[in-house]
Amino acid sequence: MITSYAWGLNSYSTLGVQGTGNLQKPQKLNIEKLQNINKFGVGYEISGFIVGEQEIYVRNSTSLTKHELPETVTQMSVGTYHALFLTETGKVYNVLKNSNGQGGQKEKKLFNTPTKIPFFEEKNLIIRKIEAAYEASYFITDTDKLYGCGKNSDGQLGQGNTSTKDGFCLIDEDIFRVFSGQTAHTFLFEKNDGRIFGAGKNSDGNLGTGNKTNVSKPQLLEFFEGKKVVDISCGLFQTAALITESGLNRVYVTGKTEWSGGNTQNSSVFGVLKILDDKNIEQICCGCQHCTALTATNEVYTWGYNAYGQLGNNTTTNNKVPTKVIIEGVDPNVPMKIGCGCYSTMLYPNYEIATVNDFAQLFERKEFTDLEINGIKCHKHFLVGRLGADVETITKVLSTYSNENLEDFLYWVYVERTKKPNLISEICKKFNIEDFKKKKINIDLRNLYNDEDSKDFKILVKCDDEDDEEEEEFFEEIPVHKFILAAKSELFREMFLNVQVQKNSVRDFSNKSPESLEIFIKYLYTGTIELTADDDPELTVEELSDAHEYYRLNSRNTIQTHLRRISKQFNLK
Structure with a gap:
């Protein structure tokens, strides 16, 4: 069992720590029911926990309640006043407030038990990603369409207006992922071509557009053009982005200068926090008015507003500069995840993505x-x-x-x-x-690589017959094991948990280079990258670097280390 920690606003034991007093420094979760946490999310007076394999608990302002769902839950997202659950068949459930339609139900009331959102079944839509925010929610379907519902006072539904809208609206199509926050009026999303758009509140420069005008129609954010974005998190007054530059993960922040982390640039454009450049940051997360960053060895840095102790520095004094949080007993080798509520912070096991050596x-x-x-x-x-x-x-x-x-x-x-x-x-x-x-x-897994007898899935790749004058296309199947690919890649994990994919035994990746794809799949099994005399090192490095981002590997994986070694070996830039 891996210990989870929390600090900050703890009204009604919302953080899973016994008592109702705020926590000015990290405390271990000590409520017996909440040991062995799998997923953890905190809003304002609400928190959600998935314990063990499938025990679901929700804490509101009065009690900690265990809930039963008819299907396995694969995702949970906790907003300011509500929580969403996504099941393995793509169905979505909401619990607690629906006062502005953020839970997707027609009745504007409190739902004390997880209640299925009927809209998606009525429209025959299967959901693959959920995001609960401040009185709004966002959903990505298996066909990459982005839907939203809830409050629209700052244009956060991206409809070109700020009118209240009952029910769901289609925001955009061809969507890869969405970024928001439990307290944010702002949201951003990334299209499948890598472009990133934003909408909603921008009165503090939250979107980094260079001005402070709210945006009610998704606007292309030029700052992200050509950049490799690892993560984005939105707060109420600020937005933080984690971007890979020259093999280094760098933290950029825009928005209210009080919580800028030392960003002295114009508060309406993204500025880099150079103080974190040498910390090997792997994840960022924003609360209402504070920010957090997590390193590869589970060191936590916080900055911003601190009235409730959410910075974990044993005070309630605000701090503009990222400062390391002292947390006793954290294993630097165990994958952890950082999360923020409105005025709280948590550190808990990261079971969503495994490292190369960690199943x-x-x-x-x-x-x-x-x-x-x-x-x-x-x-x-x-x-x-x-x-x-x-x-x-x-x-x-x-x-x-x-x-x-x-x-x-x-x-x-x-x-x-x-x-x-x-x-x-x-x-x-x-x-x-x-x-x-x-x-x-x-x-040991080398023996399972390309093993036709034990595989439970196949990846289809397109090959060209160089000896064929007509260059006729033919296809090759790479046998794989779902549990290995799912352990290494968030994209594969989502894919295999999708009920539609489960019905098939083959997935078409014929648009990928077969040589690089085989090298990449073998890397997932063995943790090594091996080139032959027939491989083009420059092309291989480029494609594997893209694969690292596309398949959403945990950045603790050593693929980038291998690529740097290969680049140096072949004198590549």
Whole structure:
């Protein structure tokens, strides 16, 4: 179990910490029901928690309530006063306030239990991404259409006006992802061609347009043109962006100068926070009037408004400059995620994306499982690859151990870490593994790469026959394993959780270079990039760098390190 932390506004124990007092420094979540958190979101007087595999809790101003949904929940997003849940079949549920139609229901009332939003089923729409904001919500369909509902006082529904609109509106099409915030009137979205647009409140320079005029129709944001955007987060008075430049993740901020983090430029344009340039920032997040940044080793930096202790510096004094938060007991090697409520901050396990060497999310969540031993679900081909034995032998040996010892052993199998080395050594000897410390996931998974017998999915790539004078096209299928690709890539994860994709066994990637795609898939299995004499290094580096962004790999992955090595080896710029 990985510890979660929270600090800031804690009215009614909203942060999952017993008591109602505000927290001026990070505290471990100590409500027993909320241990082993999978997802965590906080608004103002509302918070949402997904615990373990599928226990859902919502905290409002009066109580912490457990809710049951008829389907597996794959996403949760908590707004200022409401929470959204997305299921594996693309259905959306809202709980709590719908006072401005932000929950998508026709009745403007409080929904005390998660209630399905009927609009999408009525229109035969399947949702792949949800975003709850300040009295508004945004939804991306599986056909990349962006819908919105709720408050429109600052033009945040992108309809060219500020009129209140009951129900849903189509904002735009061909959408890749949407960025907003639990407290934001501003929102931005990225189209599939990489262009980023913004709309809504801009009275403090939130959109970085160079002026402070609200935008009611999505406007192309020229600042982002040609840049590799990792993440964007919107606050009530500010917007932060994480952008990769020359292999370095840099934090840019625009908006109210009090919370600019030291940005001395015009408050209506994005300025870089040079103080964070050497911190290896991996994630950013904005609260109502404060900002946070998380490094690759789980160091947290905060700045801005601090009346409720949301900066975690054991004071209620505002701070304009990013400052490191002292958090005791955080493992720098365990993937974590930073989140913000209106006036609160949280640090919790990141099970959404795994690192190259970390399959902890699959061990915890048990997705794509196809083997059960003593009631514990696991992935049979993963165990075969790691232990070098057939399924029958693995089941026979492991079923003799208690569930506690079995879980400890499987934890080592998935994440290469253990607190019981003697137990691991004992079991490994039964599989003829002499030194379990030398067992590495990326080495073991090499045997699963391109394995036709054990695959559960195929990727279709287009190849050209160079010997054919007519250059006739033909296709090649790359056998893959869903759980491996889903562990490494957020895009693959969303894809395989989509019920429509689950019905198929083949996905067409024929628009991608087959050579680079094969190198990339092999990298997902092995953590290494290997070029042959036939590969064009310059083209390979360019395409793999794009793949790193497109497939949304966790930036802790070492692909960029490999690309820099290859560039240096072949004297590429």
